[in-house]
Amino acid sequence: MTVVCAIDHRFEDLTLERGTLGAGVEVRDARGLGLDACADADGILVGARLRLDAAALAALPRCRAIVRYGVGVDNVDVEAAAAAGIWVAFVPDYCIEEVADHALAMLLALNRRLVALDATVREGSWGVPAGLPVHRLSECTLGVVGFGRIGEALGRRGAALGMTVLAADPVRPAAEIVAAGAEPVALDELVARADYVSLHAPPARDGGAVLSAERIATMKPGACVVNVARGGLVDEPALIAALASGALGGAALDVAAAEPLTPPNPLLEAPNVLVSPHAAWYSIEAVRELRTKAAAEVGRVLAGGEPRFAANRPVA
The missing domain is CATH 3.40.50.720 (NAD(P)-binding Rossmann-like Domain)
Structure with a gap:
């Protein structure tokens, strides 16, 4: 079974992500858990707070895609990810x-x-x-x-x-x-x-x-x-x-x-x-679009394609 973990998020459930990725993918909710909960993940959906540096990436041997719930990828070492064969992508067009x-x-x-x-x-x-x-x-x-x-x-x-x-x-x-x-x-x-x-x-x-x-x-x-x-x-x-x-x-x-x-x-x-409290991005529709687009990016990589908005290109 292909595994996608969603970590460092604030959503009540992952219904949208599961619907986007389909029945052949186990979408695991790792909210509130450590990165070790994602050790067997093929793809990761991540928020803005969790830092994925080279050491963290080394603990993700199966991972092929990391997609940020949002615009920036400041919390991901994109060069280390590329060296590890991991696509890093983001969603710049949701809000x-x-x-x-x-x-x-x-x-x-x-x-x-x-x-x-x-x-x-x-x-x-x-x-x-x-x-x-x-x-x-x-x-x-x-x-x-x-x-x-x-x-x-x-x-x-x-x-x-x-x-x-x-x-x-x-x-x-x-x-x-x-x-x-x-x-x-x-x-x-x-x-x-x-x-x-x-x-x-x-x-x-x-x-x-x-x-x-x-x-x-x-x-x-x-x-x-x-x-x-x-x-x-x-x-x-x-x-x-x-x-x-x-x-x-x-x-x-x-x-x-x-x-x-x-x-x-x-x-x-x-x-x-x-x-205002960093809320310009927010609407119910924007959240829905963010989640479905982020999940779709992971799905593209796991299906053998490339993400629409990549922050790197794997070299391994």
């Missing part, structure tokens, strides 16, 4: 609409100052507070950093609301960006021109912040930052300082450099910051 919608919702909340307005009502006031800056959205510029699936989806949403859309992406051809309704620009130009900078890029190769202190200093007075990608993309101390000084108008963050965000933290105390 495009959700993350784009979440970014847009955060942008709209910043634009309409919903957090501040909600607070004034709860404090007993009614009406528009004096000095609260609100600008017509259709006269604002949206800067999308990383114009992949999600970035492009946000760009389309912004354009539909009348915003001017700028896109900075070192990989995406300029012609494709133009065809999608955005203006291709360099990152520094985008940061300087945009009223809203929304981050949808992978981590920088050097591990540094894409929205660095130097770039934050060049942003327009009152501009806002939206980050639904990775916390490390933003220099958080510089962002906090710019928000506190009034140089920036606000920030909306679904991710942080260190998660979870817990008090005391200036980001949780600032009145012009909106936060």
Whole structure:
């Protein structure tokens, strides 16, 4: 019997995975168990927390496929897996609409100052507070950093609301960006021109912040930052300082450099910051799609094929 183990997950059952892989595969629930429960597995479905390094991979002699429930594979040593003859794959296309919608919702909340307005009502006031800056959205510029699936989806949403859309992406051809309704620009130009900078890029190769202190200093007075990608993309101390000084108008963050965000933290105390708990990806439909696509990737490998989205290529 072919064995696939699902480990480091939070699902109540594995009905979707079993239905996707079919009756000829034993799908074993190893949630809450150690990796030794997967010692005889031909394939593994894994979450984001369990670290699969070279030593862990050596304890999986039958394994031919490791598929991450999600986008990144930071917790898997992909080179060691390739040397061990194991495909590593992921699911990058399961929550495009959700993350784009979440970014847009955060942008709209910043634009309409919903957090501040909600607070004034709860404090007993009614009406528009004096000095609260609100600008017509259709006269604002949206800067999308990383114009992949999600970035492009946000760009389309912004354009539909009348915003001017700028896109900075070192990989995406300029012609494709133009065809999608955005203006291709360099990152520094985008940061300087945009009223809203929304981050949808992978981590920088050097591990540094894409929205660095130097770039934050060049942003327009009152501009806002939206980050639904990775916390490390933003220099958080510089962002906090710019928000506190009034140089920036606000920030909306679904991710942080260190998660979870817990008090005391200036980001949780600032009145012009909106936060959510790394939830931009979530919907009932997205979870279902993630699980079925992850299981299907394992199935492709076990049937002798290749995964759709591979992070490596086995050499053994």
